[in-house]
Amino acid sequence: MDIPFSTFHHMHEQIRAEMMKAFEKCYDNGWFIQGTEYKKFEKEFAQYCGASFGVGVGNGLDAISLSLQALGIGEGDEVIVPAHTFIATALAVKYAGAKPVLCDVCADTFTIDPFKIEPMITEKTKAIIAVQLYGQTADMTAISHIAKEHNLWVIEDAAQAHGATFHGKRTGTLGDVAAFSFYPGKNLGALGDGGAVVTNREEIAERIHELGCYGSKVKYVHDLAGINSRLDEIQASFLRIKLHHLEKWTEERQAIAKTYLQNIENSKLILPKIGSGREHVWHLFVIRCPKRDHLQAYLEEKGIHTQIHYPIPMHLQKSMQYLGYGKGSFPISEEIAESVLSLPLYIGMTEREIEYVCEIMNCY
Incomplete structure (x- = not known):
């Protein structure tokens, strides 16, 4: 018997007709960036998480980095990150201009050890990134308590945990802001790169949208030094279908x-x-x-x-x-x-x- 580590074949065969129809619809519409499918997916994914706002971005790394920037975190700041995670978590902190400060993890759940966070906190610390690793959350009660005591932001790196819950609440609602990846291998995966940020704070969602669109709210008016990081229309249409399944x-x-x-x-x-x-x-x-x-x-x-x-x-x-x-x-x-x-x-x-x-x- 030959058993692959992973395959998309069975999943994609179930939804092949839906996906082809979605592609044809986008193809015929001729609108490929920030169209109706993109806007509908942002809303539907936020609702799935139980949050108020969603913003589609180019990938999971950008989702974290843009979240940090939207919270005002950058040069001279420190962000606590679990030592065991995919490197994108720390790279996002670096790209935001801040310094990742690593913290060891729990041996049983592989997630950040709350008991080891406080010794890492300095006057430069601005946030804790809780990585919801392999499909389950960190101890968000303990992390939120520490964050509140030290006036820190809590960012979820939920790239591997679409739909996971902590005491009945889904990822996306367990911190101030949550970053998701839709890399094809994720539980909710696109047919290419993609990501999203979910939050209950409207001002954060608006700032992330602006930062990811060249720092612009109005075309050709650039108030921020943003980047180009947007979830494209075709991927959004595919993700809308997959979200239903x-x-x-x-x-x-x-x-x-x-x-x-x-x-x-x-x-x-x-x-x-x-x-x-x-x-x-x-x-x-x-x-x-x-x-x-x-x-x-x-x-x-x-x-x-x-x-x-x-x-x-x-x-x-x-x-x-x-x-x-x-x-x-x-x-x-x-x-x-x-x-x-x-x-x-x-x-x-x-x-x-x-x-x-x-x-x-x-x-x-």
Whole structure:
């Protein structure tokens, strides 16, 4: 049996006719930037999250960076970021002109450790970015409490957690502003790059829209030094269709993860944990194994393809050396990087494929 790590085939076959119709509609309309589909998606995605305002942007990195800029964060400021996340989180802080200050994470949920945040706070700290990693949220109660005590903004990096909840509230409503990615592999993915910012603050939404459109509210009038970062009309039309199917697809992901959790029984492996009060949407099913590389090779031999998210701790990346961290700075994040392995999980995965993965994992 050959099981891919991920595939879009089954998902896209379900909606092929809808997607083709949407493309033809955009093609015939001849309006490809900030048209009616774009405006409808902004509204519908914000409503899905339970928020008041949404702004479509070019990608997830821009969504974070523009959020920071809209909050007035830039030169001389510091932003606390989890040490275990995709590098885009820290890059966005750098692009906004601020300095990312890394904080270690919880070993069980992989999300930022609230108990380690306060020692990182200085007079320069302006915000905390809570990365909702792999499909579940961080401890937003603790993070919000710390932020309130120190008068800090809370930004959600929810690129991997469309629809995840914390005590019944969806990502997009758990901080002051939330950044989403629609990279094709996300739970809600476009057929190219795309992103969005969601917030309940109208002034922030308006500023992000302005910043992402060359700093302009009125054509050829540029009050801000903005950039070009807009979700295009065709991608918005595709995302509107996929959004209608997202709940069904989330339930399918949760069912696959539940089967893994109930049937993988191997003392050599550490299965993922779901934090208190959280509904996981399983963007990734990430296990830990002390002999990760050996396990990955073993699974590859058995036809099970896996990936590592992420093999090099962010603070040890060459591009982050300017921050001054070294090996041993974030021991939990380093241990996670050396032991995590993401198993296959995708829409259309058959019961036999899921059972096969469990069988092979138990035989390791």
